[in-house]
Amino acid sequence: MKALTWHGKSDIRCETVPDPRIEHPRDAIIKVTACAICGSDLHIFDGMIPDMKSGDVLGHETMGEVVEVGAENSKLKVGDRVVVPFTVSCGECFFCRRGHFSGCERTNPDRAKAEKLWGHSPAGLFGYSHLLGGYAGGQAEYMRVPFADVGPIKIENGLSDEQVLFLSDIFPTGYMAAEFCNIQPEDTIAIWGCGPVGQMAIRSAFLLGAGRVIAVDTVPERLALAMAAGAVTIDFMQEDVYERIQELTHGRGADACIDAVGTEAETMASADSMLDRVKVATFLGTDRPHVLRQAIHCCRNFGTVSIVGVYGGFLDNIPMGSAINRGLTFRMAQTPVQHYLPRLLDRIEKGEIDPSFVITHRARLEEGPELYKTFRDKQDGCIKVVLTP
Ligand SMILES: NC(=O)c1ccc[n+]([C@@H]2O[C@H](COP(=O)([O-])OP(=O)(O)OC[C@H]3O[C@@H](n4cnc5c(N)ncnc54)[C@H](O)[C@@H]3O)[C@@H](O)[C@H]2O)c1
Numbered sequence: 418m419k420a421l422t423w424h425g426k427s428d429i430r431c432e433t434v435p436d437p438r439i440e441h442p443r444d445a446i447i448k449v450t451a452c453a454i455c456g457s458d459l460h461i462f463d464g465m466i467p468d469m470k471s472g473d474v475l476g477h478e479t480m481g482e483v484v485e486v487g488a489e490n491s492k493l494k495v496g497d498r499v500v501v502p503f504t505v506s507c508g509e510c511f512f513c514r515r516g517h518f519s520g521c522e523r524t525n526p527d528r529a530k531a532e533k534l535w536g537h538s539p540a541g542l543f544g545y546s547h548l549l550g551g552y553a554g555g556q557a558e559y560m561r562v563p564f565a566d567v568g569p570i571k572i573e574n575g576l577s578d579e580q581v582l583f584l585s586d587i588f589p590t591g592y593m594a595a596e597f598c599n600i601q602p603e604d605t606i607a608i609w610g611c612g613p614v615g616q617m618a619i620r621s622a623f624l625l626g627a628g629r630v631i632a633v634d635t636v637p638e639r640l641a642l643a644m645a646a647g648a649v650t651i652d653f654m655q656e657d658v659y660e661r662i663q664e665l666t667h668g669r670g671a672d673a674c675i676d677a678v679g680t681e682a683e684t685m686a687s688a689d690s691m692l693d694r695v696k697v698a699t700f701l702g703t704d705r706p707h708v709l710r711q712a713i714h715c716c717r718n719f720g721t722v723s724i725v726g727v728y729g730g731f732l733d734n735i736p737m738g739s740a741i742n743r744g745l746t747f748r749m750a751q752t753p754v755q756h757y758l759p760r761l762l763d764r765i766e767k768g769e770i771d772p773s774f775v776i777t778h779r780a781r782l783e784e785g786p787e788l789y790k791t792f793r794d795k796q797d798g799c800i801k802v803v804l805t806p
């Protein structure tokens with residue numbers, strides 16, 4: 418089959434790889450009908466993610482049609498249309514039983530490596546590092562889905578692929594980011610990053626009753642899309658973000674702040690983001706947490722900082738003094754996607770949201786390598802890419 422494979426920094430190819438096979442009786446094989454490129458794939462593209470191997474099949478936002486089912490999988494049958502969550506979860510362990518699917522303790526075969534770095538291992542992820550299992554991803558013609566009787570959600574209504582594809586990741590992620598904020602009517606939620614995840618967070622914050630959303634980015638078409646959703650926007654390259662948020666909240670700060678940027682924050686935004694860049698380039702640091710620092714700074718006393726932008730290692734100069742003295746709450750996670758699926762599918766079915774609003778580019782799988790660049794460099798108005806094999 419054809420698949421997008423990783424071969425090093427900025428080197429992604431569309432090549433022929435062996436077809437996936439059923440390896441366990443709970444597996445299923447799906448024929449991919451649509452897949453997307455995520456901001457998390459860009460961290461791989463940019464060489465920020467350790468323990469990738471040449472030839473790894475990428476992709477973790479995937480849906481398709483079931484073409485083969487393992488003998489012990491009684492949930493799926495050939496012909497079912499499914500969306501596959503990016504986390505691989507067993508459904509039975511301590512964490513899965515509590516709904517913490519992305520903390521599954523059974524699906525990372527390489528858990529010792531993750532434990533060494535992080536103390537404990539989270540769940541395995543599709544199309545990601547061998548720290549997290551190295552599962553072949555879904556930017557491909559076919560994909561093997563382990564524990565396919567747990568993760569995939571069946572789509573049995575007339576909704577199009579584009580309307581449901583983002584249930585695999587960015588819609589639950591943006592929704593979780595907003596839900597972490599425990600939104601009360603009249604709350605002001607400030608959101609850093611108007612990429613696909615930030616866009617989902619903005620709309621989810623309104624769905625959950627936010628009085629006002631302040632969206633921070635610098636890319637004009639992304640700010641325009643945020644504004645179209647009803648957000649007040651701040652261009653961080655033109656304006657002082659802290660001053661603007663102070664002004665908008667009469668000096669109190671935002672009720673909650675969402676970091677939907679993560680480790681690849683724009684270098685030129687400020688002195689500390691430049692220093693982060695130098696540290697990472699010289700192996701003196703692992704991450705570039707400028708946005709997290711600013712989000713803490715801009716959050717009101719006893720407010721919440723909700724982190725969905727991904728970080729990898731050890732973050733320098735995080736103002737914990739500010740956080741402890743002012744009673745901030747931190748919430749963060751790789752999204753336990755399965756936990757959110759039924760209610761978010763319901764919201765799409767009811768027409769409360771159509772997540773396809775973020776799509777700007779549609780192309781064939783073969784054009785994937787070029788579109789990784791277009792998406793990373795924010796060329797051609799690119800906000801979200803959907804590929805069809
Ligand atoms: N927690 C999860 O489960 C989960 C799931 C999906 C994605 N993510 C992460 O979410 C993040 C965003 O993903 P995306 O697909 O939207 O990516 P993206 O790269 O398209 O979006 C990031 C946006 O942040 C903006 N930005 C950069 N520096 C900024 C700054 N200083 N202030 C404000 N905005 C700034 C960029 O201009 C860009 O629009 C990534 O880190 C990704 O890995 C996490």
Ligand SMILES: [Zn+2]
Pocket residue numbers: 455456457458477503586587
């Ligand atoms: Zn993702």
Ligand SMILES: [Zn+2]
Pocket residue numbers: 506507508509510511512513514520521522523524
């Ligand atoms: Zn589990």
